[in-house]
Amino acid sequence: MKIPISWIKNYIDFNISNEDVSELLTMSGTEVSDIIKIGNDWDSNLIVGEIKNIKKHPNADRLSLVSIDTATDLIEVVCGAPNITSGQKIAFARPGANIYNPRDKKMSILKKSSIRGVESEGMICSPLELKYSEEHEGILVLPKEAKNGQLLNSLLSDDIFDLDITPNRADCMSVMGIVRELITIFSAQKIDHQILNHFELEKEIIDIKNQIEFKIRINSSDCYRYSGISIDSIKINDSPFWIKDKLIKSGLRPINNIVDITNFVMLEYGQPLHAFDLSKIKTKFIEIKKNNLEKEFIALDNVKRELNEKMLRITDGNKTIALAGVIGGNNSEIDTTTSNIFLEAACFDMSNIRQTSKVLNLSTDASYRFERGVPYDFTIPSLLRAITLIKETNQTPVEITGLWDEQSKVVNETKKPVQFTSERYKKIIGENISLKKAKNILKNLGLKNLQEQSIDDEFYLKLNIPPWRQDLDLEDDLIEEIARIIGYDNLSSSPMQYAEKNIPVEKNVEYRNQTRLEMKAMGYIEVINYPVLNESQYINTKITNSSQNPIELINPINQDNKFMRSNLRSGLIDNLSKNSKKYPDIESWKFYELGKTYNSIINPDFKLPTQNYTLGMIANGLINKQNWAHYPNKVNFYTFKGEIERLLTNLKINYNFIKNNDSKYYSNESATIISNQTTVGSFGFIRQETLLNLNAKIKNVLYAEFNIEKLFENITSTNKFQKISPYPQATRDLSFVVDKNIIADDIIKIINENPLISELNVIDVYENLENDKKALTFRLSYQSFNKTLSNKQIEESQNKTLLLLKKNLNIELRKQI
Amino acid sequence: MNTNKTYLEKLKLEAANTIENLLSAEDIETWRINYLGRKGKISEFFQSFKDMKSEERNELGSLANNVKKFLEELYDSKTKSLNKSDIQESDFFDYSLPGTPNSAGSIHPTNQMMQEICIAFNKLGFNIYEGPEIESEKYAFDKLNIPTNHPARDIWDTIWVKDVGDIKSLVLRPHTSPMQIRIMENNEPPIRVVIPGKCYRYEATDNTHEWHFHQIEGLVIDKNINFSNMKSTLFEFARIIFGEETKARFRCDFFPFVEPGAEMSINFKENTWLELMGAGMVHPKVLNNVGLDPNIYSGFAFGLGIERAAMIKYGINNIRDFYANDYQFLKQFK
Known part of the structure; x- marks a missing residue:
């Protein structure tokens, strides 16, 4: 909302x-986001002139x-404006x-010039050339009282406060409100005014001499008060x-004298007014209602616009002549021939006006004020202010032909008094307040003292x-008002x-940070993706055996x-695909995301859809960057698995791997991770088909995702000390010949027995x-807690293991070649 | 026989250990003479069993030969490496060639800033919590004293979520404040907590606005908490994050769940005030909503945008850079 300082200065100096004023207002809660200065850079070359004579350009x-x-x-001078007439006072440059040039949108110095010879x-000047308004259709016409040769800035210059009013402060959306704030602040902070x-x-x-016949009926509880005045001879x-x-x-x-006055009063008092052409309300009746229209x-x-039955309307009994609190109708609009008007000042339900404005996507100066709350008591004072202005400005005397003031309920008059105590102020703010100071502030804000008690420095007020x-x-x-x-x-x-106690620590916050540090140490770059997907991304990345419905946004x-x-x-695949396209020289890519994923299973604690942190990692290309000293291998299943093992080990999580069965998404080179008997994630090469479905032109992509x-x-938070043996380890290398389809884990299990x-x-x-065999070579370390093992003891123990391997897996020691 | 074998093993170990620590060509030559010379220890050993039976002699001979060969190899490689290091010490060496790459990854600037802020509050005695992003309207608005159809709701342009089963009126939380309610409902005061997390707003994206962003919420509840404590705590926080010289100021602002409501700006360079966070004393209606008696308990709450703090701190001028996930942007945040 904009308010020129000159308007405020009509009331307070x-x-x-x-x-400084803007600073004080801002600090007190009425933010001045900008001070727009008009005329502060005008020099003596901008003056008032009078048009004496107009001739055609040859x-x-x-x-x-x-x-x-x-x-x-x-x-x-040469002038092309359509609205010049002889005798006009104009802004002459x-x-x-230094004036504004609308063509190149810059300020420039005006030069003498020859126009068409x-x-x-x-x-x-036009208003826009002076940066006085956006208007550039014609010249700016100045008031008759302006003196020829008078400096323009003495006539027009002003500072305009652009205010951001918070939604609770409807009262500040007027000159009156801002003046009230200033008086209160100045007086509390001892600033002369x-x-x-x-x-x-x-x-x-x-005094109404000739009362006309006209009726008003409120037929909805959403209209609290409806006041109006009819005026003739406009x-x-x-x-x-x-x-x-x-x-x-x-x-x-500006539109015309009547509409301008309704707007003027709205800006000054905060009460929206609306002017109807009375002769267009043929029924001589106004009914405020919602239904059967x-x-x-x-x-x-x-x-x-299409209306619904929730919208409050001003009607002539049969048809809508205005949308209450939002906008007037063209069927009752003031036009150049209007001489008989009805001025409306009303008070409507905030949320009804807000809904109408929301549904129609139409916010007007009136609806903006009504939805924030227009006081119940301002209808008559505003109408009176309008009459004063009309009388002052209409060229001929006007006649008031009626005054109506209908009320559906008395709301604000019964508003409960509120108490104020020095004790509560001290509890909330942390320091004392004097009775005098508190009373002065509250009085200036318009609160009326009903009751007062004080003993020493303690006091109680009822207001x-x-x-x-x-x-x-x-x-x-x-x-808050006082503070x-x-x-x-x-x-x-x-x-x-500080209290000794606090609520318990949430461990996962720390674990997530630790995970990030581990990922960083392994060369992974963290991304944060928008958590939304399109349909194709959703379908192509859906977990195979999940029957859940997606969570959808409205x-x-x-x-x-x-x-x-x-x-x-899909997010990580997209990150990889876009970056590797943008930076083709980079041969090693590692990204991860630690973010939430969502599903429609209801979490019983929150009664909300499940939304858990998930860790995703993606790798492609070389293990590391290459250079003159180093040509690293490409990432493969085992390098990737090694990183996962490192992460889980460093996080102190027990895990093991089993065969992966998500063959829709992963290739054969993949595995599933189990921790504490539960599946917690899987990893491996993504199928080329999946990448193509997601429009990712990349190959050999390793991906892992965990329910972190x-x-x-399963983090084992207590690190238990394990006794160490004082005796040396002895190492043996054993090479086994095994069937191709036996996995290493099976052998390891037996050895570890x-x-x-x-x-x-x-x-x-x-x-x-x-014969479909392969050879696996193990390096085994033997150690006892009781003694240094002899060759013989090692051999005996090893033979037992070999027997077991032979018996269970048909494994033989490989003969030396 | 066995003593001979043991002696040989010892000799081998002793020789190998000695040569390890030798640095000059002179010392190495002495070592060679001592072990491999014509009158050296190996020759001596050969001499010692020349009268034995051929069977034993052959076995010891082959063992001794192996040792001799091993020591000769040691000698060769030691001389070579010595010569090489002589050259390097006296000649040109390019220390400036890049080392073998071992590139570290990075942590997203949002998470780094979030972490930094959490640590600051942790130092001030706050615990860290997180909460749901898909939230119910009740927690996102109603319990926070933001009624339906009130223009205050315009502060939060909201993204709504379709019903999930029986669960209706879901939103992507437009702020982290719903967690104030959840924390207070589930814990007894005293409470000192910060809650970082993602938020979403239905709004157009530009240089300073993202529909998807992060906030940190803070909440303190106890029996004797006042506005003056809030000022002190948040001043201290600003100094931890933006430096000891940072100035901070508070002005009145409006958030329906606090009263009095405030906004804190900081001034830490170029003498300009930058809005950093909203704050205020927890509204008595909010305390009532969670079953705390406002005549006994009081507290303050605050919330700040993490991206905004990161932009101020790191000098990033376009918020859209945060979630474009471009390699060159991300890798800067080691």
């Missing part, structure tokens, strides 16, 4: 800079030669003036300059809340007393990406033996 039909009186000179010694004018909020008596015209000036500076476009409506903007402060409900609301007016920065700051950012991911696959939260459950084995390693695999 002060000596501090506008920047060489151009659309241009005129205009002579301008600047009090000291009579200057001839002499050569040398005629010298032009200056320019008549002078109140020049008061806002009239009391009911005046209006002349529709342009508004006087001072009204237009304030509207333009507040960001509104037409489904379509053409508003003032000539757009046809009535003013109708414009719907947001003040509780004692803590009043505490913000004093200024949060002026309040004390002191360390809190209003996704991108219509295609409406599924919440159930795994991390399940893994964390031997209690003397302290370490075991597979040091060679030779696949190509005859």
Whole structure:
């Protein structure tokens, strides 16, 4: 919302800079996001001129030669604007003036120039050229009272506050509200100021001589109050300059004297008004209701909209003439011939107006205020303010022909008083407040003291809340009022007393950080992907044997990406594919993501869909970067498995591997990881077909994904010391001939049954033996806790193992060649 | 026989151990003479069994020959390596060639910043929790004193989730604040906790806005917590993250779940104030909603955007870089 300082200064004067005022407002909660300066860079080359004479340009039909009186000179300029007439006061720029050029959107210095063969010694400015408004259709016409030769900035310059009003402060969406805030702040912070004018909020008596016949009926509880005045003998015209000036500076476009006054009062008092052409309400009746009405409506903007039965409407009993609190209808609109008007000032239910505005996707100055809450008590004072302005500006005397004030319920008058105690203030803020200070602030904000008690420094107040402060409900609301007016920065700051207890630590946070460090140490780069997938990504990465439905978004950012991911696959594949395309020189790729995946199984603790952390890792190309000293191998199943083993070991998780059975996604070179008898993930080469389905033009991609939260459950947090033997290890290499389809794990299990084995390693695999056999060479370390083992003891123990291997797996020692 | 064998083994070990530590050509030559010379220990050994029976002599001879061969090899390789190191010490050596690559990975800047902030609060006595991203409307709004159809809801443009079975009114949480409620419902005060996590808003993306972003929520609840404690704690936090010289200030702001509500800005370089976080005293209605008596308990809550903090701290000027996952962007964050 924009408010020119000049408007505020009609009511209150002060000596501090506008920047200081803006700072004070911002700190107190009314954020001034910008100060727009009009005329601060205008120099003596921009002055008021008067058009004395207009001639046709000799060489151009659309241009005129205009002579301008600047009090000291009579200057001839070329002008192409359509709205020039003799006797107008205009904004004149002499050569040398710094003005805005709408064509190249930059400021530039005006030069003497020749336009179509005629010298032009200056320019008549449009509002846009002065950066006064966006208007560039014609020239800016100044008020008649402006003096020829007067500096333009003495007439127009202003600072405009652009305010961000928080949704709770409907009362600040008006000049009146901002003035009230300033008076309160100035007075609390002892800043000199002078109140020049008061806002009239009391009911005046209006003398009505010829009351017309007209009825108003409220037929919905969403309309709290409906007040109106009928006025006759109106002349529709342009508004006087001072009204237009304030509207333009507040960001509104002037329309005509009546509409402008309704807007002027709205900006000043915060109460939206609407003017109907009374002669167009043929039924002489206004009914505010929702039901049994037409489904379509053409508003003032000539757009046809579809309405529903929840929307509150202003009707003539049969048809809609305005959408309550949002926009008027074109069937009752003021036009140039209007002379009889009905001015509406009403109070509607906040959420009804908000819904109408949301459903129609139409936010107006009126709806914006109504949905934040317009006080119940401002209808009559606002109408009176409008009448004063109409009387002041209409060219002929007007006549008031009726005043109505219908109320459906008395809401705000029964608002409960709120208490304020020094004790609670101390508890919440942490310092004391004096009775005098508290009372002064609350009084300036419009609260009325009903009851007061005080003993020493402790006090109790009971206060009535003013109708414009719907947001003040509780004692803590009043505490905020006092604290913000004093200024949060002026309040004390002191360390809190730490309680001994705290809620329990969530271990997984630490485990996740540890996982990240492990992944980083192994050369993996962390990515964070958006957790949404399109349909094809969802289908192509779905876990094979899952019958779950996807979690779907109602209003996704991108219509295609409406599924919440159930795994991390497509994101990481996409990261790899895009980066390897962008950086073709890089031969080693390792990415991981530690993020949530979602499924439709309901988590009983939260009563929400399951959303667990998952770890995904992807690798492709060389194990490491290559250089002059080093040509690393390509990543393969076993290098990848080694990294997984390292990660799990360092996280202190027990695990083992079994054959993988997800053949839709993984190739044969893959495995499944088991921890504590549960499947926690799988890894291996992704099938080429899957990559193609995901449009990834990459090959030989290794991928792993774990249910990391399940893994964390199996962390053995206590590291138990294992006794070490004082006796040396003895090492033996054994080479076995085994059937091709026997896996190493089966052999290892049998070997490990031997209690003397302290370490075991597979040091060679030779696949190509005859008769579908292969050779596996193990390096075994023997060690005893009781003695140094002799050759004989080792041999005896080893023979037992060999017997077992022969018996169970038909394994023989390989003969030396 | 056995003593001879043992002697030979000892001789071999002794010789091998001695040569290991020799550095000069001179010493190595002495070693050679001592063991392999004409009157050296190996020759001596050959002499010692020349009168034995041929069977034994042959066996010992072949053993001794092996040892001799082994020591000769040791000598050769030692002389070679000595010569080589002589050359290197005196000649050109390019220390500047890159080492064998062993490239470390990286941690995403969002997670690094998140971690840094968590550690700061951890130092200040806060525990760290996380919570669900798919949240119910009740926790995301209602229990936080943000009623339906109130313009305050416009602060959070929300992405809604289709019903999952019987579970209705689900949202992608637009802020981490629902976890305030969950923490308070499930724990007795005193509470000091920070809750990092992902949030989502239905809004257009530009240089400073992402629909998918991260926040850290903070919550302190106890019997004697006040606004002045909040100022002190958050000042301290800002100094830990942005440096000792950092200045911070508070102004009034509005969030329906706190009263009084505040916003903290910091000033740590170029003398400009940058908005960092929203904060405030936990609203008495929120305390009531979780069954805590506002006459006994009070506390403060705060929330800040992690990307925003990272942008301020690292000087990143386009938030969209965070989730484009470009190698050159990510690898900077070691």
